[in-house]
Amino acid sequence: MSTLSRITVQEGKLFLREPSMVAFAVVFPTALLLVLGAVPALREPSEDFGGVRFVEVFAPSALILGVGVLALQHVPAIVANYRERGILRRISTTPVHPGLLLVAQLVVALLAAVASAVILILSAWLVLDVSPPQHPVGFAAAFLVGFAAVIAIGMVIAAWAPTPQLATGLSTLAYMVAMFAGGVFVPRFLLPEPLVRVGEYVPPGVQALLDAWSDAPAGVAGDPGVASAGPPELLHLGIMAAIAVALGSAAAKLFRWE
Template sequence: MWKRVAAILIARNREFYRDKAGLIWNIMMPVMMIVAFAFIFGGGPEDLFKVGVLGDPQTATDESGFLATPYLDFVPLADEPAAVTKVARHQLDLLIDARGAGGSITGYWANPESPNGQIVERLLIGAHATAGLPPPERRTAAGDALSYADWALPGVLAMNVMFSSLWGVGWVVVRYRKNGVLRRLKATPLKPLEFLSAQVLSRLLVVMASSTVVYLGALVILDFPMRGSYAALALIYIAGALSMISLGLLVAARLRTEELADGLLNLMAWPMLLLSGVWFSMEGTSTAAQWLSQLMPLTHVVGAARGIMIDGAGVLDVLPELLLLLTLAAALLAAAARLFRWE
């Protein structure tokens, strides 16, 4: 069995690296996207000050009048630890605790390294002084700024894994069937599961190699944070690639034309791209969108990778996502082998 799998694996790898144009495109496209993000979003934060409010800013009792200050964007938040983390990362300029009696302001968090935070803090203290009130209790949340490129990079890497995994096997297997390659393989002792396993291993090697090159290229170009475990990051991308490759094989199990395969793969890829938190956070979206997002494997890859790179998560922290993705990969591969047809 393993000799047959190895033979198909070697043949598939040779086919890939001999296609120089496809090889260069797989490596350069995501690198160029990262450079574009750094160029577009590298100009610093917007002029509008953003203030988080623990509680409801609409019903809070504010005798100082600070919550009525124009040109401040007040964002209601419920999770205190997550909100404080946003202040530390310069994603919020200030965080106000409006959970006192009757919705009064009892304290606030400021980042001493945030220029915008210093300005908003002075506005808060000035508003209380003008109203003849003592300033609220001050707490600090120090930390380095997190740029949009830093936040988006884990998702861009996951997006590269998704596209390379889906089209690298889904489209190719359909082309094999159309060109009669699978019909010739049917005459050999090769079994469907062996053939599909070889495709999985081949594509996994290519995806992880290209992702490593992209990661190293981004490391040279961008000064992004990597606070967690490299082992955890590798495992989550491997598990994500396995689930995507298995999904691509399931799509290609019986299709006969590349056009239909391309359409179905696009039908799966673009909703995942929009709803998996690659480009923007799903916070604040509709309940239905958030529920649908949790059904997509890319969501769990992006969330876990972001937790590792930005929050410093380790293998144990992302173990639920790992188990979910590996279980999904096994189920999809089993279904693909069950439905697979040589002709």
């Protein structure tokens, strides 16, 4: 087993020892969707959502809630904690490069996000009769690019925040802004048109996930008159990928080991 694999396994075990984080990041998105799906009115087609059901529209948003917790709250706090306790500095004196610890954190967060997505998709399909993503390749691309963009924001915070407390404060602010702008907290058809348009091209990429998940009318995202959704637009994915690269590079330059 390689050094990175061993570190990743260890970080994974530490993650699983945090029941609150596992609950909120992996289990809570599915639980929330199922609770809302228990309301009969939310399982019926609605004109407000372009003739589809609320549970179909909300499923990608529920998934993003867990991704946001992992990328914008868990990872920055863990890295800042390791820095404050001198763990990063001590590792830098060994043959093991401390960058491997950061990579392991990203891998664990990604695996947890994938687990959350699988649980949510299967539960929505089996319990609420919400069809799995109609464009699986596009959905996977949107999910990975969106995750990369959001985790890049988290890594910028992790790169600079000297204490876990400051990292938590900044991460919470970033989480609230990203979830609101992305239409996760408030249905996008209720948001101002400029904010809807901006939210289509920036993290967390809810619109790209929705496009790939179903062929629902695009009006559910605040764009009445467009016939139907399909695979996510390359422009959406390209801009989020550019954001991920730009912020990831900035985090690498700003990163402090101690």
